[in-house]
Amino acid sequence: MIAFQNVSKFYENQTVLKNITFTVRKGEMAFLTGPSGAGKSTLLKLMYLAEWPDEGDIVIGDHHLQSLRMPEIPMLRRNIGVVFQDFKLINNLTVFGNVALALRIRGVSEKEIKNLVSEALKKVHLRHLSDSHPRSLSGGEQQRVVIARAIVAEPVVILADEPTGNLDPNTSADIIRLFEEINLQGTTILIATHNRELFRNTGRRVLKLDGGNLVAEEVG
Numbered sequence: 001m002i003a004f005q006n007v008s009k010f011y012e013n014q015t016v017l018k019n020i021t022f023t024v025r026k027g028e029m030a031f032l033t034g035p036s037g038a039g040k041s042t043l044l045k046l047m048y049l050a051e052w053p054d055e056g057d058i059v060i061g062d063h064h065l066q067s068l069r070m071p072e073i074p075m076l077r078r079n080i081g082v083v084f085q086d087f088k089l090i091n092n093l094t095v096f097g098n099v100a101l102a103l104r105i106r107g108v109s110e111k112e113i114k115n116l117v118s119e120a121l122k123k124v125h126l127r128h129l130s131d132s133h134p135r136s137l138s139g140g141e142q143q144r145v146v147i148a149r150a151i152v153a154e155p156v157v158i159l160a161d162e163p164t165g166n167l168d169p170n171t172s173a174d175i176i177r178l179f180e181e182i183n184l185q186g187t188t189i190l191i192a193t194h195n196r197e198l199f200r201n202t203g204r205r206v207l208k209l210d211g212g213n214l215v216a217e218e219v220g
Contacts, residue, residue: 001157001175001188002047004109009042009212016042018212020056021135024190024205026156029183031199032058034209040192043209047190048080050075061156066109072207078106083160087142089134094150095121096130099148106153120152124178140171144178158182160191164198172198 002024009017019037024030032040045051046058049065058065063076089098099117109115124144134142143163150158156196160179165174176191176198183189193196199206199220208216 001028001061002190003057003059003148003152004043005057005059007046007058009039009046009051010054016212017046017053022207022217024188026188027183027186028205029179029189029191030094030207031202032207032209033194033196033199034041035194038209039212040194040209041161044082044161044190044192047157047159047170048077065070068096079156080155081155081158083143083146083158084161085165087134087146089142089145091134093133094130094207095126095132095134095137095148098134100143101148101153110195116154117148117159118151120148123151123182124148138171139167140174142170143167143175147175147178147182151187156188158187158189160189160207162193163191164193165196169197176202 004022007017007020020043028036032043034040042051046053047060053066060076061079068076093101096117099120100113103113103116104182118127121130121206124147126141126144129137129141134145159209164175167175179191202220204220206218206220207214208218
């Protein structure tokens with residue numbers, strides 16, 4: 001489902017990622033870890049082409065990113081849900097409105113939007129807060145809205161960049177359990193985190209980055 005083959009990324013004279021090779025199987029939930037500055041966020045950005053690789057090839061499903069044409073990028077991104085650490089919610093929209101926004105931009109019918117958003121909020125256990133605004137929610141609830149937004153279009157891959165970075169340990173554990181529930185439904189998930197407690201004793205594969213190099217692979 002996800003494959004990196006000898007991928008490198010440079011910024012001016014700095015090597016951010018060097019000769020990265022790994023795969024994440026279809027339906028797998030895996031973790032990407034390493035200290036701040038190891039290259040985790042950059043690696044995720046390469047997967048939805050917020051950044052472009054300088055060397056190597058990346059495959060997401062049927063898409064070879066190096067040969068992807070510009071008109072094909074929106075289709076790639078429709079198959080990828082992204083969960084950010086800083087939420088990126090719009091405060092003057094309701095929970096429903098935040099989750100529905102991307103569907104409305106794509107021209108999805110309001111009837112279908114209602115069904116898709118309702119189902120996404122049900123999966124993250126927030127349907128009762130559909131009419132609330134982000135400011136009235138706890139940090140954990142806001143992150144659940146972000147996850148609902150990521151899954152509403154039923155992507156085949158979810159990428160999460162430090163999704164529990166602003167949350168307390170108990171709420172963080174709840175968020176990981178939610179990702180596990182989503183993964184059980186067949187979605188491939190890659191979670192970037194510096195917090196080893198999130199994957200300890202999970203039995204999940206853990207890819208370790210350090211200084212832009214993939215230095216180890218272990219089981220959490």
